[in-house]
Amino acid sequence: GAVVSQHPSWVICKSGTSVKIECRSLDFQATTMFWYRQFPKQSLMLMATSNEGSKATYEQGVEKDKFLINHASLTLSTLTVTSAHPEDSSFYICSARLAGGPPETQYFGPGTRLLVL
Amino acid sequence: GQQLNQSPQSMFIQEGEDVSMNCTSSSIFNTWLWYKQDPGEGPVLLIALYKAGELTSNGRLTAQFGITRKDSFLNISASIPSDVGIYFCAALKGGSEKLVFGKGMKLTVNP
Numbered sequence: 001g002a003v004v005s006q007h008p009s010w011v012i013c014k015s016g017t018s019v020k021i022e023c024r025s026l027d028f029q030a031t032t033m034f035w036y037r038q039f040p041k042q043s044l045m046l047m048a049t050s051n052e053g054s055k056a057t058y059e060q061g062v063e064k065d066k067f068l069i070n071h072a073s074l075t076l077s078t079l080t081v082t083s084a085h086p087e088d089s090s091f092y093i094c095s096a097r098l099a100g101g102p103p104e105t106q107y108f109g110p111g112t113r114l115l116v117l
Numbered sequence: 118g119q120q121l122n123q124s125p126q127s128m129f130i131q132e133g134e135d136v137s138m139n140c141t142s143s144s145i146f147n148t149w150l151w152y153k154q155d156p157g158e159g160p161v162l163l164i165a166l167y168k169a170g171e172l173t174s175n176g177r178l179t180a181q182f183g184i185t186r187k188d189s190f191l192n193i194s195a196s197i198p199s200d201v202g203i204y205f206c207a208a209l210k211g212g213s214e215k216l217v218f219g220k221g222m223k224l225t226v227n228p
Contacts, residue, residue: 103214108159
């Protein structure tokens with residue numbers, strides 16, 4: 001089946017530093033990848049939609065300069081949290097949609113837990 | 118952002134019991150989905166529903182797409198300990214690729 005990986009699985013960083021999270025589709029091509037944020041005991045909230053070769057589309061209230069998204073290939077999207085602060089601590093989950101597949105066919109990664117001290 | 122109203126928020130049941138959960142919305146959706154999320158993992162798709170009134174089963178799981186297209190329910194029969202986790206409903210509007218999620222229901226199964 002379709003597998004999506006994320007790296008790292010968890011990261012602890014100091015306030016003010018930048019953190020890069022990778023999302024890879026391992027056995028399929030994904031023209032579209034999605035980035036979600038999930039706070040403890042909360043639902044997944046869509047942050048941005050990432051299309052290969054074009055600029056990401058951010059949801060209302062998500063700062064594009066703070067959460068930099070790059071989707072350079074059909075199997076890799078990266079999310080960089082710039083100048084991270086404690087309030088950015090969260091569980092970040094990506095999903096990848098099979099190229100040409102229906103919109104509901106999103107395969108989720110295992111998530112990356114970010115703790116900013 | 119828009120969210121689905123999912124209930125109950127949590128349930129504690131004995132192994133072997135059935136459990137039901139539902140999601141409602143004030144908006145119409147074209148696709149309803151049910152996911153399970155284990156701690157520290159991403160959601161895994163359990164069932165997808167595409168037509169109003171559709172009733173779909175996947176093993177011990179049964180889900181239905183409401184006639185009004187504004188709700189869906191998921192039923193788990195004869196629960197087992199590995200059913201423990203958080204169950205999310207999600208939905209898609211026609212022409213959209215953005216999933217909207219419910220707040221989740223935490224299921225605990227006592228052996």
